[in-house]
Amino acid sequence: MTPSPASPIAAEPSDALDALRAHFPILASKTYFNACSYGPLSVEVEAALHEYMKIRHEQGARWDIYVEKAENTRRMLGELLCCDPDDVSISTSVSQSLNTLLSAFQFDGPRRDIVTTDFDFPTTAQILLAQEGRGAKVKRVEADESGTALRMAQFDELIDDQTLLVQVPLVCYRNGVWTDIDPIVELAHARGAMVLVDAYQAIGTRAYDVSASGADFLVGGCTKYLLAGAGTGFMYVRDAQGNGLQPVATGWFAQANPYAMDIYHHEPHDTARRFEAGTPNAVGLFAAEAGLKLLLDVGMETVGANVKAVTDGIKAMIDRNGWHLVTPNDHHGAMLAIRSNDAPKLVERLDARDVILTERDNNIRVAPHFYNNAADVEKLEFALRAESALLPNL
Ligand SMILES: Cc1ncc(COP(=O)(O)O)c(C=O)c1O
Numbered sequence: 001m002t003p004s005p006a007s008p009i010a011a012e013p014s015d016a017l018d019a020l021r022a023h024f025p026i027l028a029s030k031t032y033f034n035a036c037s038y039g040p041l042s043v044e045v046e047a048a049l050h051e052y053m054k055i056r057h058e059q060g061a062r063w064d065i066y067v068e069k070a071e072n073t074r075r076m077l078g079e080l081l082c083c084d085p086d087d088v089s090i091s092t093s094v095s096q097s098l099n100t101l102l103s104a105f106q107f108d109g110p111r112r113d114i115v116t117t118d119f120d121f122p123t124t125a126q127i128l129l130a131q132e133g134r135g136a137k138v139k140r141v142e143a144d145e146s147g148t149a150l151r152m153a154q155f156d157e158l159i160d161d162q163t164l165l166v167q168v169p170l171v172c173y174r175n176g177v178w179t180d181i182d183p184i185v186e187l188a189h190a191r192g193a194m195v196l197v198d199a200y201q202a203i204g205t206r207a208y209d210v211s212a213s214g215a216d217f218l219v220g221g222c223t224k225y226l227l228a229g230a231g232t233g234f235m236y237v238r239d240a241q242g243n244g245l246q247p248v249a250t251g252w253f254a255q256a257n258p259y260a261m262d263i264y265h266h267e268p269h270d271t272a273r274r275f276e277a278g279t280p281n282a283v284g285l286f287a288a289e290a291g292l293k294l295l296l297d298v299g300m301e302t303v304g305a306n307v308k309a310v311t312d313g314i315k316a317m318i319d320r321n322g323w324h325l326v327t328p329n330d331h332h333g334a335m336l337a338i339r340s341n342d343a344p345k346l347v348e349r350l351d352a353r354d355v356i357l358t359e360r361d362n363n364i365r366v367a368p369h370f371y372n373n374a375a376d377v378e379k380l381e382f383a384l385r386a387e388s389a390l391l392p393n394l
Helices: 015-021 043-059 063-081 094-102 122-134 153-158 182-190 282-298 300-321 343-352 374-386
Strands: 088-091 113-117 137-141 163-169 194-198 217-221 233-237 336-339 358-360 363-366
Touching: 043 282, 063 088, 063 233, 063 282, 088 094, 094 122, 094 194, 094 217, 094 233, 113 122, 113 153, 122 137, 122 163, 137 153, 153 182, 163 182, 182 194, 282 300, 300 336, 300 374, 343 358, 343 363, 343 374
Parallel strands: 113 137, 113 163, 163 194, 194 217
Antiparallel strands: 088 233, 217 233, 336 363, 358 363
């Protein structure tokens, strides 16, 4: 099933793409553009979940296998992010990873500001705001009047010698905007601040090298483009072995030896494992391992090329119908937002036409992945034309 990355599959009819589509049974009956919310179930992930059940029925508990799944997941996340697996911690959600990370910071010194943005996902924004109870001060870079770009000059105004952390979502969950983090990382580091990237909407949609990004921390999860399902998050921690950060939100799976059962000492692991906590989510890890393997077998070059081909097709479709693409044409992730008069109603109507997608801010969010093809775009166009009363023209 492994297509050569040297010859990416275009979003045109092709046997190779059909073979990939066959891994996702839902694609036979639905036009699935919902990866920004929840990736589709593959036969591999389904089989992994059955395997978990089978082990439970036949062998009871197999902690050794659960740990093996966690380590395989960590190794593949390292491959996906182009980093050392020892710099990857596994959690149950972005929220858990963030809370653990922030517990390693103190907000009572000269650096207590957190600079964040109008593009934040709510959980990120809320967890950062919660740190104000510990002495942090949250400052926010605003979106410009278009709502689809951050006012980049504000990073320069807000980041100073009191800034501890700058948080940026790589791709905004509302509108699909891909923010160029390079100048932000450069500025923050020049002023002594660290950078946290929420990459949930970006990782898995194209090749990405976190080591080269300069980010100090990056969080994401396996529910969406990593094709696993809910219950597995992760965090990259740059130089986990050398950075000296010690989270106080912790647990026995964060210890150097979780099985020491030592209640008299707290000995955190020297790798990013110390940002973990309690019993791993075994079910989630069976799914995460299978989803990641599928994605890496397809290959991130191919994934990126297909996502680009399909998003290009969707943009052309929006253009020829005179609809309003909210997402900027030139810097976006896998998701595109289209303006609607009544997005909740449009989502419902499209669902009745077997087109699955979601909405935010009165825009529908069209979120393809490598498995979508030109026929999916045609079906979307057909359904949108039938509901065009809910789509304002430019
Ligand atoms: C950018 C982003 N961050 C975070 C989350 C969710 O985080 P959690 O795993 O804590 O539910 C989402 C989910 O939609 C998201 O899109």
